[in-house]
Amino acid sequence: MGRTNPTYRDVIRTTEGRWADYRRALRRRDRPHFDRLFEHARAHADAGGYLNHQFVELPILLSVALEQEKRIASLEARLETRGDGE
DSSP: OOOSSOOHHHHHHHHHHHTHHHHHHSOGGGHHHHHHHHHHHHHTHHHHHHHTOSSTHHHHHHHHHHHHHHHHHHHHHHHHHHHHHO
């Protein structure tokens, strides 16, 4: 028997496809950054699928925010380490 509901990863892929025209309209230099946003969503697909939220965009956005928060924290830690040594 086949699945009756798409997986969360399928939903992410479908959402990314709906944004394809937007991506094409972006400047070339911005496209890798756009793609990275969906990489963040895929990185947290297990949590997003577990949530099973009615509006798939919300867990996608939270996944993006989580990855950006992690990156900010990492950069701040690097700056603090650098500042102590100088």
